[in-house]
Amino acid sequence: xxxxxxxxxxxxxxxxxxxxxxxxxxxxxxxxxxxxxxxxxxxxxxxxxxxxxxxxxxxxxxxxxxxxxxxxxxxxxxxxxxxxxxxxxxxxxxxxxxxxxxxxxxxxxxxxx
Amino acid sequence: xxxxxxxxxxxxxxxxxxxxxxxxxxxxxxxxxxxxxxxxxxxxxxxxxxxxxxxxxxxxxxxxxxxxxxxxxxxxxxxxxxxxxxxxxxxxxxxxxxxxxxxxxxxxxxxxx
Numbered sequence: 001x002x003x004x005x006x007x008x009x010x011x012x013x014x015x016x017x018x019x020x021x022x023x024x025x026x027x028x029x030x031x032x033x034x035x036x037x038x039x040x041x042x043x044x045x046x047x048x049x050x051x052x053x054x055x056x057x058x059x060x061x062x063x064x065x066x067x068x069x070x071x072x073x074x075x076x077x078x079x080x081x082x083x084x085x086x087x088x089x090x091x092x093x094x095x096x097x098x099x100x101x102x103x104x105x106x107x108x109x110x111x112x113x
Numbered sequence: 114x115x116x117x118x119x120x121x122x123x124x125x126x127x128x129x130x131x132x133x134x135x136x137x138x139x140x141x142x143x144x145x146x147x148x149x150x151x152x153x154x155x156x157x158x159x160x161x162x163x164x165x166x167x168x169x170x171x172x173x174x175x176x177x178x179x180x181x182x183x184x185x186x187x188x189x190x191x192x193x194x195x196x197x198x199x200x201x202x203x204x205x206x207x208x209x210x211x212x213x214x215x216x217x218x219x220x221x222x223x224x225x226x
Contacts, residue, residue, distance in 0.1 A: 004155075033215070042117075042203060042219040043156070088155055099211050100146065100169055103155030 002027045002093055004104035012110045013079050021074045021107045023089035029069045031092030033101060036085045043088065046074075076109075084111045115139070117206050117218035125224045126194050134189045134221045138206030142216075144168075145187040147179060148203040150220070156203055162187055163210040191223075199225045 003026040013019050023032070031050050035043040047056045049065035049072060056063050060077045076083055086108050090101035118137045126132050138145050144163040148156035158171040162181035176192045185206075191198055201220045 035217075040201060040220070040222060043205075043217040045215065045217075090155070093158075100158040100161060100171065101148075101156075101215070102158070105153070105155050 002091055002102050004089055004091055004102060006087075006089060006104035006107050008107060009105070010108040010110075012112065015080060015111055015113050016078055019076050019079055019109070021087050021109075023072045023074070023104055025070050025091055027070070029065065029072065029091050032065055032072045033090040033092075034063050034072070034074050035088045035090060037088060037106070038085050046087075079109075079111045081111045081113055084109055117204055117216050119202075119204050119218040119221050121221060122219070123222045123224075125226060127226055128194055128196060130194050131190065131192045132194060132223060134191075134202050134204075134223070136187045136189070136204030136206075136218060138185050138187070138204075139216055142206035142208050143185055144207045144210050145181055145185065146205045146207075146215075147187070147189050148205065149173075150201040150203060152200070159189070161210070168210055194225045196225050199223060 005024045007022045033048050034046040037043050047063045052067045052069045054065045062075045065072045086106045088103050088106045090103045093100050093102045120135045146161040147159040150156040159173050160179045161169040165181045179189045181187045201222050203220045204218045205215045207215050
C-alpha cells in the first residue's frame, strides 16, 4: 500500500520568513493534493498536481511535483499568521472503481508575529 | 451554495453504544466519502458512495457501515463503540466518483468514554 511521509512534523517560523514542507511517497504519485486544516476542523483544498515537473501557485503558496513523481514540496513565501495550521498531502489511491486519498500525517505550522 | 454540512458537530458516547453521523453534500455532488482522523494523524479512508452504491471501503471492521440516500446525503453508522473510535469523522463530496474537486465538511468530533 502507498505511504506518504511528510517532513518536518512541525515547524515554527517568524512572520515574514519563507518555509518548505515536503511530502515523499513510497510509490509513484498519479495525483497529489495539498490541504490545510485548522485544528479540529475540516480540510481546505489548496492545490492538485498530476504531471511530473508540474508547479502551481496560489497567492504566496507554491507546490511542485518532482519529475519522478515521488515527491512534492509546498513552499510558503513571506509567511503570515494566517498561514498557521496543519498542512496535509494526499495521494490518489485508485482501487477497483473507488477513488480514495491516502494522507500523510501532516505538518503543523506555527507563525510567530 | 452551502458547503458540505455534517451533523452533529460534537458527540460523546459510551463504549458499546451505537452512533449515526450525517452528511449533506454540496448541491449537484453525487459522491460522498467518509474519513476518520485520529488526533495527530492524517485522515483515513472509510467509505465512498456514488449514486447510492458503495464504490469503495477502507480497512475498517464491519462495525462501520454507511449508506447514501436518493438526495445523495449520507449516514455513517458505527456499532459497539470502542475507545479507539474517538476521532474526527470527515465527509467529503465531489461531482463524480473521481477525487477532482473533493470538498470536505468541518467534521463530527466523536468522543467515546
